Amino acid sequence: MREYILTISCPDAVGIVAAVTTFLAVSDCNIKDSAQFGDPATRLFFMRTHFSAGDNAPDLETLRASFCATAKRYHMNWNMVRADERCRMLIMVSKQGHCLNDLLFRHRSGALRADIAGIVSNHETFRDVAEWQGIPFHYLPVTPETKEEKEKELLFMVEKEKIDLVVLARYMQILSPELCGALAGRCINIHHSFLPSFKGAQPYRRAHERGVKLIGATAHYVTANLDEGPIIEQEVQRVDHAHTPEDLAAIGRDVESIVLARAVRLHIEHRVLVNGNKTVVLR
Amino acid sequence: MREYILTISCPDAVGIVAAVTTFLAVSDCNIKDSAQFGDPATRLFFMRTHFSAGDNAPDLETLRASFCATAKRYHMNWNMVRADERCRMLIMVSKQGHCLNDLLFRHRSGALRADIAGIVSNHETFRDVAEWQGIPFHYLPVTPETKEEKEKELLFMVEKEKIDLVVLARYMQILSPELCGALAGRCINIHHSFLPSFKGAQPYRRAHERGVKLIGATAHYVTANLDEGPIIEQEVQRVDHAHTPEDLAAIGRDVESIVLARAVRLHIEHRVLVNGNKTVVLR
């Protein structure tokens, strides 16, 4: 059975759902699940529909072509893809390997509908892990002098390898605004605090100083404003006065791994639509 | 602006969403939010649509009448109501008042779209609270001998007062199978455990004996099988070895109040559809 996912964002208007679902019905397609959201603040409408094609349904190219009329009428940004299409993913990491390990295991055990096209790092720490799993490892050391050149190299790799998603799995370098721009909407970072608390460096040390009773992690799309991009997922964990900054970091690693994995899965399943500087997550 | 809520459950089939949304579009109605779910196990389909009527939309009676054709075609159980219709609620309580106090405050502060038509109790404990808030209080003591008669009295009250929802807010009497049947789908109970753990009596004492590290509460529709009805909402709270059964009960009271209030709100907003012995909660 062929299955597809259609995502839409457009100005809100009367009749969009009817138009889309009628299009699907006349195309012999059956909705498996569908979710939509109209934002009263921005007057934008968001929709994600997972549908299967019946025996008499046209192929994907024809479906796309015939949907154009509806899409144009409602000024839609839209995307229609095969539900089993695998996301091509590039993982970037520095010296902390917990998120990498977690993503690699999910990949290995079939829990992520993604291919990991490569691992990029400014350290050699995880070369052996990558190679053991047969994943290309790219050592890309960054200095102030080489940053521009290395980022070009990275972007070239993204193009050449047709990367759909770059995951910053505790990659401790700040990307240039140009690179952020080039990767807009397809680069997810995990920040080790409950944003907007403790943006920037050393969040666990600062959480310890402030004496908070919960610590957290935030997965967000990367933008040129550090730690200010659209938030995809957050989670927290209880801590207390007896925890040192090192304890917080250790507890936090579990939260970071979970939050990043959830955000990556949501993105891969086309459940995250960007709404200005926020996300609409259609489960 | 007139607003309505349409809820549907029916056998799954191709084109239901299209049929419903097209009906709304041609009736000059605009979808505000909509959620649906097709259960692959039971092959049943569930939908809840909140829509507003445009200037040229017919009135509710006409909308209902004209929807019948679509409803019949898909063998729907359905309901179409005004979104601002207030639920008429009857609260039953014994001697523990935390859930009652919580519901009364929400009612008083406008957080629940409901009218509390009365409070029924087998004790006089909360008469003064009820009377202070101008809510009729019914003292309905139950003994094995009077149970049948008292339940008839209760059911009579439910009919006469056109009660939409009976809330057992820590009402410590077991309803007869007959009464459960008469109130099917419109009677919510709060059980003070994380079901299916600790069904029946004294769940906190038994949770203490078992040494669990989390305690919980469960709001469910009442059925003739004790604590076995469709679960609407559950929540837990962390506890530890130092907590006595009394501590567990005290901690649990907060969880119970929250869980019951959430379940009542979900029911009032027509978000809970029964699916065999389970619920579909369309947020």
Place this chain on the structure above:
Amino acid sequence: MREYILTISCPDAVGIVAAVTTFLAVSDCNIKDSAQFGDPATRLFFMRTHFSAGDNAPDLETLRASFCATAKRYHMNWNMVRADERCRMLIMVSKQGHCLNDLLFRHRSGALRADIAGIVSNHETFRDVAEWQGIPFHYLPVTPETKEEKEKELLFMVEKEKIDLVVLARYMQILSPELCGALAGRCINIHHSFLPSFKGAQPYRRAHERGVKLIGATAHYVTANLDEGPIIEQEVQRVDHAHTPEDLAAIGRDVESIVLARAVRLHIEHRVLVNGNKTVVLR
């Protein structure tokens, strides 16, 4: 059985626990539970011991007098009180009554070991609730001109009524630095965000703008720095893109009530010791 609670903070040193527990043993007192914490950062030591007095134990005054030698040796800040002593509490509130309602119910049902000596408000909204429960209600409207005078009045009340704890249960006025100083360590505020995120005004509106996926509440001791005092307790609740700022406020009310109630209980039970701008919470 007489029971007492001893709380201690002092510079860390070898032998403190031995000295305290030996003092208790030789005084025919039996430890019921005890917790301690040595902060490696500040080199301060904190201890809370709940003990019962045997038949041959001296009375509280004598215990206090004889403990002085030990206390002096270790430069202790300390406090020894009857475990069943009731805290005299003053609640301040503006127009949002959920925390007040929650505290009043806990008080009424015996869940808080406290007497509510009065309710102070800059509005008349809750006069009838207070009076129904027989609690003195003080209407204390504040304008820029009258603020100094009204705060004096308040402080006079605190002295006269021997208030142990002032609870700002959604009191929407900022206290002057002088008043904060006078109430240091005995005034708890509930802030409707997960601090340090969204300090100051309108946290729910700002949380909505930022698109966070969890909202929270924070109970803290009031200091002259707005929303910067030592944090006692925090909690969060999951939200999503579909929630309006008003939805966040409604969800947040439950979190605020729970967090404030927990902090008040911890304070009443002498479990919260201040450690610079942080708290040590000895459970």
Place this chain on the structure above:
Amino acid sequence: MREYILTISCPDAVGIVAAVTTFLAVSDCNIKDSAQFGDPATRLFFMRTHFSAGDNAPDLETLRASFCATAKRYHMNWNMVRADERCRMLIMVSKQGHCLNDLLFRHRSGALRADIAGIVSNHETFRDVAEWQGIPFHYLPVTPETKEEKEKELLFMVEKEKIDLVVLARYMQILSPELCGALAGRCINIHHSFLPSFKGAQPYRRAHERGVKLIGATAHYVTANLDEGPIIEQEVQRVDHAHTPEDLAAIGRDVESIVLARAVRLHIEHRVLVNGNKTVVLR
């Protein structure tokens, strides 16, 4: 600096804490942190003290010898070990590798104070993972006929390798009562439900059938009664009607990994004391 951990369980009595802390003080030992609990139900007392030895403190053997007098007086079960002693761990697994992967990463990254002496499995699935990390892999297929023999082999390995802790990281075989007895208090299992709900086989399928709104995992010491041993740690995660049993299993894997890792760490740090069929967890 030499550091030790002392754990005690004994009948409750006046003066135990004083006796222990005085013993430490006179032995030139300084308490770093200490926790105790007196169970009012069983009249048993539990204590865990982490202390450092001063320059004039005797060595561990002497400390142990000299503590005997105190221990005898109070009928203590006790244990005094070096705080940096590494736990020798044996991991047993079948075909689901998420808990194994999680434990191996924690081990590799230094987050667990343990040596993994071997991995035992009734399948060959994880031989390559084990060998890549240089951990001995033991293939131990079990059939009804060979079970007794294979368990003897296992027990022999436990003795020979001086294993402190056997971790059943989703090992899908039931241990015989004899083996359970031999490993009492040093064998931790992860069960993929929130016990006591869904004991036994296929908990996720049964959770799906019951329509629960939260699923969980439980780490417990193994006893001859299946899934009835003392609970060390539990956690839950929210699910909804749209999740299939496979979705529940996928969500559950994250919960299982976290709960098992926490329980293992608590055990390794000597924080878990058995109290009948319950645990006292001294943090």
